Every structure is written in structure tokens, then in C-alpha cells.
Amino acid sequence: xxxxxxxxxxxxxxxxxxxxxxxxxxxxxxxxxxxxxxxxxxxxxxxxxxxxxxxxxxxxxxxxxxxxxxxxxxxxxxxxxxxxxxxxxxxxxxxxxxxxxxxxxxxxxxxxxxxxxxxxxxxxxxxxxxxxxxxxxxxxxxxxxxxxxxxxxxxxxxxxxxxxxxxxxxxxxxxxxxxxxxxxxxxxxxxxxxxxxxxxxxxxxxxxxxxxxxxxxxxxxxxxxxxxxxxxxxxxxxxxxxxxx
Numbered sequence: 001x002x003x004x005x006x007x008x009x010x011x012x013x014x015x016x017x018x019x020x021x022x023x024x025x026x027x028x029x030x031x032x033x034x035x036x037x038x039x040x041x042x043x044x045x046x047x048x049x050x051x052x053x054x055x056x057x058x059x060x061x062x063x064x065x066x067x068x069x070x071x072x073x074x075x076x077x078x079x080x081x082x083x084x085x086x087x088x089x090x091x092x093x094x095x096x097x098x099x100x101x102x103x104x105x106x107x108x109x110x111x112x113x114x115x116x117x118x119x120x121x122x123x124x125x126x127x128x129x130x131x132x133x134x135x136x137x138x139x140x141x142x143x144x145x146x147x148x149x150x151x152x153x154x155x156x157x158x159x160x161x162x163x164x165x166x167x168x169x170x171x172x173x174x175x176x177x178x179x180x181x182x183x184x185x186x187x188x189x190x191x192x193x194x195x196x197x198x199x200x201x202x203x204x205x206x207x208x209x210x211x212x213x214x215x216x217x218x219x220x221x222x223x224x225x226x227x228x229x230x231x232x233x234x235x236x237x238x239x240x241x242x243x244x245x
Contacts, residue, residue, distance in 0.1 A: 087123065
């Protein structure tokens, strides 16, 4: 375990200027090491329509990540279950692993250098759920004390790491040429009228479409913009300059 240093606000703020996921992974790893952690993991589940998409970047060993995914361990991992159902951090105390399969998971993780740590829930403004974890390769008394003392710093790093990734995704959408809008013309038209307060039925009358078709276009627009719901789709389309507010 490395000696812990304080996280500086300017350094955290600098994460928001990072322009690629690859560089962000490096910078978050550097900040995690600064507060005394060997490894970190950021995971986000984005629900688009009826489909859930997972995004993960971490400094965990690739062999462990592949094994974890192949065994569907996210379905039983107590840190994941906690973070998807709570707003508070969780420390990886032995008593969180209650079932036989969870205890086996903990033992396997430990064999890959992921022994003890903490996880922080992430609640995205678009309604997506995720977590940020900081890990150590030892679970001795010193490690347990360190994890307890760095919960505040970990929570700050989780917030800035997530916001930085959101910024990268928005920048990439906004940088697309106008003739390469992520939305179709019909989706833009439906969002435009929704932004003016029209219901799906009223928009259908204006565009000479069925109400079902309007609802479909708004739903697919929301999926392309990686948000849930017509209101959030309108807000994001306006923020990206795709329609006028």
C-alpha cells in the first residue's frame, strides 16, 4: 500500500479537460495511486430502451476482468448489488460475502491482487447506474484503516471521474459534423415539436403520422442520445445544438 496524499481540487478539476477514455483511465489511475490505492474500476450501466449497455474501464488485470465477465459475477457481486441499490459507499468487509458463490468470488479476486477496498455508487443525471471501486492487494489492519480514512477522497474521485467521462461522450457527439447528426430528420422533427410542448398526439397531427410512430421516433432518439425519456432527450438535443430550445 502506497503512502496516501491529499487530492487537490485543481488536479481533480483537470480531469474534466481530458479528451479521451484512454487518457482518462491513466489520469484516474494516477489519482487513485495518489490516495494510496493500487487499482481502480469504473463501471456504468446505461439503459437505452429495453437494452442495457455496460461501459467499464479499470486498472484491474485483464485476466480477472475477462474471467469476471465470463462467469457473470456482476449478478452476485455484493459491491455491485449494493451500489445499484444504495446511495452510500460500501467497504469490502468479509461479512458482505454471505453466500458460497460470493465467498468464492472474493477468494478469486484476492488471487488477482484485488483483496480489499471500497466501492462508491454513481447516479447519472440521465438515470444510469454505476460504481467506482478502489482496491488494495492486502486486507490487513493497516489496509482496513486506510480504506476507512479515504472514503471522502474516493467519493470525490468517483464524481470527477464520472463527470469527465460524460464530458468526453458529449464532446464526441457535439463534434460530429452537422450533416452527420446522430439523429434522423424525423427524430429531430419529433423532438422539435416535443420541445415546444406538443404531445405525441399533437405532433402526429402536425407531421401527418400516427401517434405510435411519433412515440417510436422519440424513443429511438433518446436511445441514440443515451438518455431515458422524451424530456431528457429534448434537453440533450438542445444542449448539443441539434434543435432549438
